[in-house]
Amino acid sequence: MQIKTVSIIGLGALGIMYADHFTKRLPKENVSIIADQERIDRYQSEGIYCNGERCDLHYVTPEEAVTPADLIIFTVKYSGLSEAIDAVSNQVDKDTIILSALNGISSEAEIGEVLGHEKVLYCVAQGMDAIKDRNQVTFQNKGMLCFGEGNSEKIETVAHFFDQVELPYQVVDDMIERQWGKFMLNVGVNQAVAVYQTNFQGVHEEGEARNTMIAAMREVITLSQKEGVYLTEADLYYWLDILSTLNPQGKPSLRQDTEAKRYSEVELFSGTVIRLGEKHGIPTPVNQYLYQQITDMEKQY
Structure with missing residues (x-):
């Protein structure tokens, strides 16, 4: 399997940072930001900025009929996790890989319970110092995504993709x-x-x-x-x-x-x-x- 399309749900500091990173390295339509129409209208009207530069992002609503994503990254706050799980359902098929960059120690289990444990790789976002002020994110350190604890083929697929798009990462045995x-x-x-x-x-x-x-x-x-x-x-x-x-x-x-x-x-x-x-x-x-x-x-x- 090869990852060609990525969907992100949650435009907080991490979501914006990753959305900007992927969009600059993949065709715009291959990186989808999942949000309801009211949020999309606000994002497009006010703009989303990363380190002072306006991001050119591709948005889809949860209801939209779309081709399932190869990789989904959750970057919502924990309080919004249940709603986010429902919102990505149109983006998931049997081959979709899911990473959760949420804080805490329980989001993977909760996502897996609904969308399938076999799709989820355990993940931690570490070492970043991104700050979000309204619609603007600034950072000096992008940190890295650490992942592992799952299907070895899926781990290799994600690692290969992150190499391609130059996203810092680490494969960890004991996630x-x-x-x-x-x-x-x-x-x-x-x-x-x-x-x-x-x-x-x-x-x-x-x-x-x-x-x-x-x-x-x-x-x-x-x-x-x-x-x-x-x-x-x-x-x-x-x-x-x-x-x-x-x-x-x-x-x-x-x-x-x-x-x-x-x-x-x-x-x-x-x-x-x-x-x-x-x-x-x-x-x-x-x-x-x-x-x-x-x-x-x-x-x-």
């Missing part, structure tokens, strides 16, 4: 551990940066924000071992090293949400940690503190 590691980082950096109202520089430097971030990450390490994943301090420092490469003036998605007074993915981060802590009888005081702080912010909207 479950990698996903938990990214989850651990998100639990720390997204929430600490939001609560301390700072940016990546605020957690690059020694101080209360960085200490809180690392303490929240260590609670995930403890829980991972109860869940059979076994993260270690070495994993913590692997992700801290990645964090150190990000633009100091950049901000993670949860901080961008609280600044824009949007409801965040706090339930996906500390909410998940708290529930797992209750499941295993393990205290999670740092994540409980972060959860309370962020939900208090959201009550003020």
Whole structure:
């Protein structure tokens, strides 16, 4: 199999970054952005910009009769996942490969439950520092898509395609551990940066924000071992090293949400940690503190 067509659902920071990347390297009609007509009208009227350049994108509605895509990439927020799964149904056939760049540790299972587990490769987007402000995305580091944990032929197909379109990637044998590691980082950096109202520089430097971030990450390490994943301090420092490469003036998605007074993915981060802590009888005081702080912010909207 060869990938010639790509569909993306979710024009957040990652969705725009990938849509712009693919559109510049493939025929425009081979890269479809799935959105409802109201969103499409807004995108076309206001424009979508990536690093200051207007993107020339091809849009399709969920209802449109189209040839199924070879590759579908989910880049929605977790709260929109169920709706997004329904929206891509016309784009899926037996050979379609699906990647999810969502945060958290559960989206692949939820997508697979509806669209077929055999179509899904486990995936993590890491190392990017994209910021979205309304219809504009800026970034210095594109990061990479890490994927694996599935049909070897599909993994090779995606790797070959990413080579062709020059998208940074890494094939990872233990994607479950990698996903938990990214989850651990998100639990720390997204929430600490939001609560301390700072940016990546605020957690690059020694101080209360960085200490809180690392303490929240260590609670995930403890829980991972109860869940059979076994993260270690070495994993913590692997992700801290990645964090150190990000633009100091950049901000993670949860901080961008609280600044824009949007409801965040706090339930996906500390909410998940708290529930797992209750499941295993393990205290999670740092994540409980972060959860309370962020939900208090959201009550003020």
